[in-house]
Amino acid sequence: MAEPSVARAPWRAGSGPGRVLAVVYAFFALAAGARAGWQIATRFEEAPTAYALSALAAAIYLVAAIGLARPGTGSYTLAMVCCTIELVGVLAVGTVSVLLPEAFPRATVWSDYGIGYGFVPLVLPVLGLLWLWRARPLRHA
Template sequence: MSAIGYVLGISYPLLALSTGARGVYQLFFRDDLPKLAPALSIFSSLLYLVAAVGFFKRSPRAWRVSVTALSIEAIGVLTVGTLSILAPDLLGHTAWSRFGMDYGFFPLIQPLLGLSWLLYRPTRAAYGVGPVRQA
């Protein structure tokens, strides 16, 4: 696995833990928040876990699952991030609010970096995905 793969494989479980803990705390101990906000945080933490497993397991199926999870994550971050700026009270405060600003914008950067890495030819070859040409 390349350095980027290791970074993603380590950072995704950490982000899953932090967003999952935040979502569970908000869901059970913060009655003043709309329930959609913690639900989105918990959903994002599950996506992070799915992607993390795919980073370490080398198979075409794991690659497809990771690409799907990261695509959903990227769309979610862009959608929730945009809505949180245009209509801040609509969704409440989630891990993806303001494009993940509370998490140093990692929720925005990580899926884009992860997709770039997964779509990179040597990575696809390591997963056994797509046409692999010998030089």
């Protein structure tokens, strides 16, 4: 709504907590990406869907990190879209992997709500969306 700009929290996208999140996202993209890359290179035929999904998830984490790290509305929208995809992805794949374990014969980043990664895949998009909501740009800034 039409709050005066001075009343808005001093947070701006691309600074402060957003930078912390960007660092964590970047690290997670590296961790998930390296593992997925290794799995695809050595045993892709065992579970092509699962490994391709892990690689896709890693790519989305990387894009989210870039969106979170940079100021501007374009980056903001980019981060918002990526965090939303991650949240939907981890909830959807998590639920499917619990109900139909045979759908993903090998663990993905998002299997069982990210249990193999200490539930970080579940927590990260929630934190990301909370932060983006707090740091949302003013409509007429």
